[in-house]
Amino acid sequence: MPNSNAKLHSNHRGGREASRRELVSRSLQSAEHCLENQDFGTAYAHYLLVLNLAPELKTTVKETFQFTLFKWAEELDSLARIQDLFNCYEQALELYPNDEVICNSMGEHLFRMGFRDEAAGYFHRAVKLNPAFADARENFHRVANWLVERWHFTMLNDGRRNRAYRGAIERAVRAGSATVLDIGTGTGILSMFAKKAGASSVYACELSKTMYELARDVVAANNMEREIKLLHLKSLDIEIPKHIPERVSLVVTETVDAGLFGEGIVESLIHAWEHLLLQPKPKNQDISAGHYGRVIPASATVFGMAVECTEIRRHHRVGVQEVAGVSLSDSVRFFSPTHAAAGSEETLEPYTTERLSRVPGGYRALTQPCQLMTVDFNDLQDLKSLATRKPWKLSLPVTEGGTLDAVVVWFVLQLDDEHSLSTSPSEETCWEQAVYPVQGLPDYSVKTGDTVVMEVCCQDCYLKIQKISSLPSECGMDFSARDETPGLGNEAELCHALAGLQTSSRQDGRAAVCVLEPTEMALLNDTAYHECFRAAMAKVLLPPNPSRDSPSMDIDGHSSGMNPQEHPESSPGVETEALYVLDVSEGFSILPIVAGKLGPVRAYSSVEKEQQQAALHVIAEANHFPKETLEFWLSHLEEESVVLQRPKSDKLWSIIILDVIETSGLIQQEVMEKAAISRCLLHSGGKIFPQYVLVYGMLVESESLLLESAVQGTEPTLGLSIAPFINQFKVPVRVYLDLSTLPCVPLSEPAELLRLDLMNPLLNSPSREVKIQICKTGRVTAIPFWYHIHLDEEHSLDTSAESSHWKQAAVVLDEPLPVQAGDELVLHVQHHKSNISFTVKR
Numbered sequence: 085m086p087n088s089n090a091k092l093h094s095n096h097r098g099g100r101e102a103s104r105r106e107l108v109s110r111s112l113q114s115a116e117h118c119l120e121n122q123d124f125g126t127a128y129a130h131y132l133l134v135l136n137l138a139p140e141l142k143t144t145v146k147e148t149f150q151f152t153l154f155k156w157a158e159e160l161d162s163l164a165r166i167q168d169l170f171n172c173y174e175q176a177l178e179l180y181p182n183d184e185v186i187c188n189s190m191g192e193h194l195f196r197m198g199f200r201d202e203a204a205g206y207f208h209r210a211v212k213l214n215p216a217f218a219d220a221r222e223n224f225h226r227v228a229n230w231l232v233e234r235w236h237f238t239m240l241n242d243g244r245r246n247r248a249y250r251g252a253i254e255r256a257v258r259a260g261s262a263t264v265l266d267i268g269t270g271t272g273i274l275s276m277f278a279k280k281a282g283a284s285s286v287y288a289c290e291l292s293k294t295m296y297e298l299a300r301d302v303v304a305a306n307n308m309e310r311e312i313k314l315l316h317l318k319s320l321d322i323e324i325p326k327h328i329p330e331r332v333s334l335v336v337t338e339t340v341d342a343g344l345f346g347e348g349i350v351e352s353l354i355h356a357w358e359h360l361l362l363q364p365k366p367k368n369q370d371i372s373a374g375h376y377g378r379v380i381p382a383s384a385t386v387f388g389m390a391v392e393c394t395e396i397r398r399h400h401r402v403g404v405q406e407v408a409g410v411s412l413s414d415s416v417r418f419f420s421p422t423h424a425a426a427g428s429e430e431t432l433e434p435y436t437t438e439r440l441s442r443v444p445g446g447y448r449a450l451t452q453p454c455q456l457m458t459v460d461f462n463d464l465q466d467l468k469s470l471a472t473r474k475p476w477k478l479s480l481p482v483t484e485g486g487t488l489d490a491v492v493v494w495f496v497l498q499l500d501d502e503h504s505l506s507t508s509p510s511e512e513t514c515w516e517q518a519v520y521p522v523q524g525l526p527d528y529s530v531k532t533g534d535t536v537v538m539e540v541c542c543q544d545c546y547l548k549i550q551k552i553s554s555l556p557s558e559c560g561m562d563f564s565a566r567d568e569t570p571g572l573g574n575e576a577e578l579c580h581a582l583a584g585l586q587t588s589s590r591q592d593g594r595a596a597v598c599v600l601e602p603t604e605m606a607l608l609n610d611t612a613y614h615e616c617f618r619a620a621m622a623k624v625l626l627p628p629n630p631s632r633d634s635p636s637m638d639i640d641g642h643s644s645g646m647n648p649q650e651h652p653e654s655s656p657g658v659e660t661e662a663l664y665v666l667d668v669s670e671g672f673s674i675l676p677i678v679a680g681k682l683g684p685v686r687a688y689s690s691v692e693k694e695q696q697q698a699a700l701h702v703i704a705e706a707n708h709f710p711k712e713t714l715e716f717w718l719s720h721l722e723e724e725s726v727v728l729q730r731p732k733s734d735k736l737w738s739i740i741i742l743d744v745i746e747t748s749g750l751i752q753q754e755v756m757e758k759a760a761i762s763r764c765l766l767h768s769g770g771k772i773f774p775q776y777v778l779v780y781g782m783l784v785e786s787e788s789l790l791l792e793s794a795v796q797g798t799e800p801t802l803g804l805s806i807a808p809f810i811n812q813f814k815v816p817v818r819v820y821l822d823l824s825t826l827p828c829v830p831l832s833e834p835a836e837l838l839r840l841d842l843m844n845p846l847l848n849s850p851s852r853e854v855k856i857q858i859c860k861t862g863r864v865t866a867i868p869f870w871y872h873i874h875l876d877e878e879h880s881l882d883t884s885a886e887s888s889h890w891k892q893a894a895v896v897l898d899e900p901l902p903v904q905a906g907d908e909l910v911l912h913v914q915h916h917k918s919n920i921s922f923t924v925k926r
């Protein structure tokens with residue numbers, strides 16, 4: 085009875101199909117019902133069921149599903165159910181693997197939680213899926229710097245460096261080193277040099293996933309995918325024969341940072357000598373290179389010198405005793421993180437970096453350059469003793485009097501006997517130097533004949549220079565520069581002198597210690613900034629014509645004008661007529677105290693770090709503030725929209741201070757949203773500071789901006805095709821620039837490009853066209869931009885000013901645009917969220 089059997093089957097199937105449809109439709113209904121009731125979790129579960137049972141509905145329910153997912157994720161986020169949140173996104177991406185909106189949103193969650201690399205991966209994926217998706221593109225550009233750091237571009241464009249490495253590799257391979265391991269391959273360039281030089285086996289490892297994937301594309305594009313074995317591994321995790329079949333005869337690496345050791349080259353090479361390389365060549369023996377192991381670079385010599393440099397100083401020390409009427413009492417001692425690194429258990433980077441040839445205001449050498457140490461990368465014992473050596477003392481004679489601001493460090497990499505690279509600040513180099521700022525001394529002045537003393541060591545992967553101080557010439561010691569431990573007598577003297585200095589700078593042992601980021605330190609030192617705020621706030625808080633007894637009321641019951649009004653939960657010690665000031669600045673800010681000094685004010689600070697809050701309290705106390713004047717509350721509240729609402733009060737703010745421009749030179753993210761909320765919370769007559777911001781820019785020709793932004797064809801990379809791949813990670817906007825020292829030729833006058841009004845949103849438009857007159861013939865490669873921040877009509881700050889703590893940003897054009905003096909161009913300025921973009925048209 086085949087027929088009836090078939091019928092039975094089809095009936096059965098039909099029944100199953102009917103019940104599936106029934107279930108799907110009921111789940112859909114439930115989902116919608118839950119959505120109406122804002123029960124996003126259940127709605128989400130129903131949608132999951134629906135989509136698993138009825139994949140054919142994917143397109144129809146997509147938008148609602150996304151909405152539900154985002155709402156539910158927000159809820160999970162606020163409940164700190166992080167794992168659940170990411171599980172939801174993973175399920176969603178299984179259903180919609182090619183959905184850029186879900187990818188981008190996943191990235192945003194990851195980013196907010198501090199998983200920058202992972203976030204960047206999702207933004208990148210979203211951009212690849214839909215290059216026109218502006219939100220994802222902007223997110224990607226904000227994080228691309230972390231995925232592929234900018235020095236990759238500089239390095240690949242540095243023809244001299246590429247030729248030196250290629251030359252040394254060719255020599256080694258010709259001499260018989262046929263098996264090669266490239267540690268930290270980046271784009272794969274050194275491995276490709278080795279292959280082209282004739283190496284028989286080339287292995288390359290790279291720990292960053294993004295760089296590893298990039299290297300795979302590059303190596304394939306250069307037809308070497310079968311000849312170079314790429315490993316997504318840290319070299320320390322490579323095993324023989326699991327990853328590579330046998331020990332190699334040559335290791336090539338450029339895992340060096342400005343401080344030489346910061347990328348772990350000492351540890352990597354100790355491991356390589358012990359596990360991955362053939363035995364080193366025995367001294368004075370004539371063995372073919374194929375039978376022993378060696379390393380490129382062969383050695384490095386590290387140099388240091390003491391400098392005076394105002395730019396370094398203002399980023400690492402407080403140079404003022406009073407800021408806009410606020411005395412920075414001796415009871416708080418500020419340090420920057422490099423100083424904190426010395427005493428801390430964590431391994432923080434003990435130096436910052438700076439390209440000294442471009443430091444604003446320049447620098448002055450106070451001593452001769454002095455050789456700090458030499459390390460032989462071909463000598464395992466040397467590497468091991470470096471890693472275990474006790475700190476040693478070093479003294480440098482002062483050759484020029486001045487202010488001891490930092491010790492700067494650079495090195496010469498000896499690739500082999502014939503090829504070397506230098507990162508010296510005085511040479512034509514694109515590299516930055518390591519900077520060890522001097523902090524915590526009672527006196528920083530030095531004169532010719534004095535001695536700068538310090539302790540040097542190589543610990544936790546870092547070259548450390550600690551306890552930098554100066555000894556006056558009267559000490560009568562032998563001042564010759566030594567890179568060895570001084571003799572006992574001298575050492576004892578030095579120790580004594582050092583100890584003396586240490587105690588004298590620690591006399592105020594009870595002082596609160598407060599660590600500020602260099603950008604925060606520079607802000608604290610920016611007196612023009614604080615004076616400007618004081619003057620503008622005074623206009624609001626101390627009206628010229630106060631009629632404090634009879635505040636006139638507007639229809640809302642708010643007093644019009646800035647007459648102080650009664651406060652319901654006023655506490656003893658605070659005047660009942662206090663006005664309310666909210667500072668929403670990012671990071672450390674003493675503006676609430678500046679406000680508090682002006683009159684009866686209750687100032688709210690958004691400073692989050694406990695140590696910084698404590699410092700503000702100490703400063704407030706030293707300035708005779710009643711304790712209640714200053715309050716912190718960001719620590720109690722998570723949600724941004726809630727932050728701006730005053731707790732337990734129906735009263736409103738007189739002043740809200742917003743941080744509109746980041747130190748980097750970019751507009752703060754979501755600042756317009758914050759301004760919109762702020763406007764609703766202002767007392768009538770109250771003000772947002774700044775009231776408006778003008779964006780200025782000009783057209784320039786700058787070769788160096790180009791070289792730092794994208795690899796320029798195949799010429800610098802010696803014929804290898806790398807540019808098309810790494811250039812996917814170029815960003816349209818460069819940040820943290822110093823316009824005053826940026827090598828560039830202006831091709832136009834500065835022009836006002838955009839107005840961002842925080843008080844009056846109707847004055848803002850998302851795009852604008854500006855006519856620009858060309859005043860010099862050349863190629864437009866970039867448009868640097870900066871801001872005039874108008875606190876009110878009278879008071880403004882220029883972020884490009886010499887003394888400003890702000891840096892500048894620049895849009896770098898995809899293609900240079902040739903122009904002639906007299907041309908008139910149209911600059912199309914667009915403003916989306918907090919991103920500005922420019923396009924130039926003829």
Ligand code: 44T
Pocket residue numbers: 235239267268269270289290291292295317318319320338339340341342343347348352505507515516
């Ligand atoms: N150097 C610039 C830049 N890596 C820093 O993930 C500095 C160049 C420079 N991979 C002279 C002077 C300077 N195993 O992609 C990175 C990194 C990777 C590793 C596998 C390891 N043990 C490591 C260690 C690092 O290597 C790549 C390069 S390191 C960063 C270079 C003034 N020349």
